[in-house]
Amino acid sequence: MTILAESAPFAGELRRWRTRRRLSQLDLAIRADTTQRHLSFLEQGRSQPGRTMVVRLAEALELSLRERNELLLAACYAPIYAESSLDTPELSPVRDAVERILDGHLPYPALVVRPHGELIAANAAFEVLTEGAATALLKPPINVLRLALHPDGMSRRVENLAEWGRHITGSLRNQVRRSPDPSLEEFIAELDDYLPEVDPPAEHLGFAVPLRLRVPEGELRLITTLTTFATAVDVTLSELRLEAFLPADETTATILRQRR
Numbered sequence: 001m002t003i004l005a006e007s008a009p010f011a012g013e014l015r016r017w018r019t020r021r022r023l024s025q026l027d028l029a030i031r032a033d034t035t036q037r038h039l040s041f042l043e044q045g046r047s048q049p050g051r052t053m054v055v056r057l058a059e060a061l062e063l064s065l066r067e068r069n070e071l072l073l074a075a076c077y078a079p080i081y082a083e084s085s086l087d088t089p090e091l092s093p094v095r096d097a098v099e100r101i102l103d104g105h106l107p108y109p110a111l112v113v114r115p116h117g118e119l120i121a122a123n124a125a126f127e128v129l130t131e132g133a134a135t136a137l138l139k140p141p142i143n144v145l146r147l148a149l150h151p152d153g154m155s156r157r158v159e160n161l162a163e164w165g166r167h168i169t170g171s172l173r174n175q176v177r178r179s180p181d182p183s184l185e186e187f188i189a190e191l192d193d194y195l196p197e198v199d200p201p202a203e204h205l206g207f208a209v210p211l212r213l214r215v216p217e218g219e220l221r222l223i224t225t226l227t228t229f230a231t232a233v234d235v236t237l238s239e240l241r242l243e244a245f246l247p248a249d250e251t252t253a254t255i256l257r258q259r260r
Helices: 010-020 025-031 036-044 051-060 065-074 089-104 124-130 144-149 161-178 182-193 250-259
Strands: 110-113 119-122 211-215 218-227 241-247
Touching: 010 036, 010 065, 025 036, 025 051, 051 065, 089 110, 089 119, 110 124, 124 144, 124 211, 124 250, 144 161, 144 182, 161 182, 218 250, 241 250
Parallel strands: none
Antiparallel strands: 110 119, 110 241, 211 218, 218 241
């Protein structure tokens, strides 16, 4: 057991996360396999948790690996989840797997991003999303969410910008509700400024919100799937998201196959 300091604001962090998750002390105690009395003492700073208890509480609160490390630090323990660089030899199998997945998804676009939309990798079909975008938006590090909604990016070609854009910002707001982040809140406000007002009609309801994108050959209708590394124990790996676009109709599939 590695202790970093004699005291830390663990009690306040535990109480803050429990409140944000809208759990009673009893609910969290049951989830973490402890007693409500012990949890109450932890939140009052009257008891010092063991490292195993901190990990159990973090898991019960459904914190990300990064947030679990932060809770451990607040309790005066060293982080237990590594945060590797993507170019390290340890993550070489991951890079190879991602490359195979991206190439295997052709002729449809697919990309890998970090939190908040930073592009890590993409397949060749990604160019259908970047056509006509301003050079400034395509300089690394590329933020695919800004690229999607910025007036100089994809948005000039998106037929249902208001609807599709608010699907994106709504997803980001859900992230903020679960894990407060001032920088993400600022980014959401920026994206909101790019979107027109909308009063969605009834026909917008359906099984998914498609991206309706104009291309020289016609209109693409794309739906997206998101994939994560569910069993990751590395912070970097756990935060990667694979976004794969799929054709919502045969016309879209045909256009993308012909482009390939």
